[in-house]
Each structure stands twice: as C-alpha cells, then as structure tokens.
Amino acid sequence: MAQIRRQHLVSQVVLKQFTADGPEGSGLQLRPVDVRHPERRNKLASTRTCGWVDTFVAFESASAEKLWDSVERGxxxxFEAVYAGTPFANPLHIKALRDLIVLHYVRSHRYRSTYLNAFETVSVKLRGQLVRQYPEQLRREALRQTRLHLPGSGSLDAFAERLIEQSEVAQEFENGKLFRTSIEGMFHKVRAAAAKWHLEVLTPESGQFLIGDNPGVSVRTDTKPFSYNMAFNDAHSIVLPISPRHLLALGRENLVGTIPRTTVNELNTVQIRAADQYVYMPPRSTRLETFARVTARRWRADRTD
Structure with missing residues (x-):
C-alpha cells in the first residue's frame, strides 16, 4: 500500500461546513487563527491546507485512512439530516454522527502525545526493573554481546536501554507500526463505549461555534471554565463542532436543543485551549476572530505566569 503523507486530523467534510466564499475566484475558504501566536495574521486557506499532519500514521497509513474513510463517508x-432538523429520523445518521465524534476524539494530536508519553514512561519503568531485578543476567548478556564487564548501575542502565531498543516492540514503535495498531485499536474501543451514549445536537441562541485542530474534546461542565481533555470515562461528554451553527455532543438522551451565548463561549474556549496550533472559522467572522485572539492571548499569558 502506498504511504499517504498529508493526513487530515480534522475531516475535510467537517472543515467545509466552516467555509465561505473568499475573494473573487478563490473558492470556499477558512479563516485560521494561530493560538500559539494570536497576534499573527493568517491568510485565508482552503480545507485541503488546514487540519492536516505530515505522516501522522507513518506505517501502512492506508490501513488507517481506510478506517477513517468508512466513518467520513456517512x-x-x-449533516443534511442535521440541517433539516431531523438528525434522529434514521438510525444510520445517529451512528454516523456519533462515530464522527469518536473519530475526532481519537485521531488527534492529543492522542499521539499521550501515546508517546506512555511509551516513554513504560520504557523507563522497564529499564529500572531490569537493573534492579536482573543485574547478573544483564552483566552476562553484556559480556556476551560486547565482551565488556559492566561494574556499576549506570552502565547496567545504559545496557538495559540498549536491550529494550533492540526488542521487537521498540522496533515497531520506531517504525510507526505500534502507533497505527494502537490508534486503530483505541478507535474501536472508544466507539464501542460511545455506542452506549446518546447524541445531542446543539445550536447557539446567538453567536457561532469555531473549530480547533483537536476538535473532538472530552469535557466536564461542573466547573467554570469547563475542564477538558480528561479520560473518556471521566468526562460528562465528548463535543465536536460540525458547523458555525451546530455542535454534536455525547449525552444521556437524544435531543436537539439551543444553548445560551455564555455556553457557546465556554465551548469555543475549550476548542481554543485544546487546539494544538490553529482554530478555524468562516472568513468574515470578525467578532469570533477577535474572541479567539483575545482568549488565546489570555490563555498563553496565564500559562506563562
């Protein structure tokens, strides 16, 4: 299978819902706002150039892309059912929307960061266990491989690290196979758990939703501001904006409802804070763009205090 380099973490079918006609002849475009550099003025962009990562899945990416496409096709x-006000008329539409939430929750910068940190933590723990529990075996293996006697714990630790790097699991970590199987497995696991939830389709009484480049976000609403990025089982919901006027959320019952401007602002703030680098909105969303820049600037200032 051919390796696919440009891999969208935010589905283009979702990003398209946030587009509007750009300057004459430029087609449908988005307004990106760089939350790392909120004063930077970014040019309008197409969905093709937004929300993607170079070689996110590095090993047999076509396998993962086939799985993602099976969700995005529905x-x-x-979306047409949502816009018509009939999202629950067809069970297939409910499943497609719920799976879209799961897809964006799992296929994310956040998941890759968690995966990398977890692998490093396990590797360090395993190295320490080898040195503590099997020092003589390590010395014999080092002598066999290198013809060197390892006298102290520092040299044993270095050799244990070398052994771990030679393992099949470590090799699959390096070439990306382990990440691909991990993220595909996590998608199936979360989808099964999410199937026990219902679907909420929320619209703003006023204002608009924006969308970040980590758009499927776990949230708890019992704090102000909303807390986010907790484990699936600790969350009150997983939210996903799908247009400036519609947001999906996992809930306890199927419902179509409206939410006040204050809650819209809370959910937009979650998107800004959870973003890896960018949030997106229609080109002429002047008030929303200002909100995004001010919120991102305050967030960065709070984190550096």
Missing amino acids: AHAA
Missing part, C-alpha cells in the same frame, strides 16, 4: 447525509 457524514454528508447525516
């Missing part, structure tokens, strides 16, 4: 019809 989005078009489901």
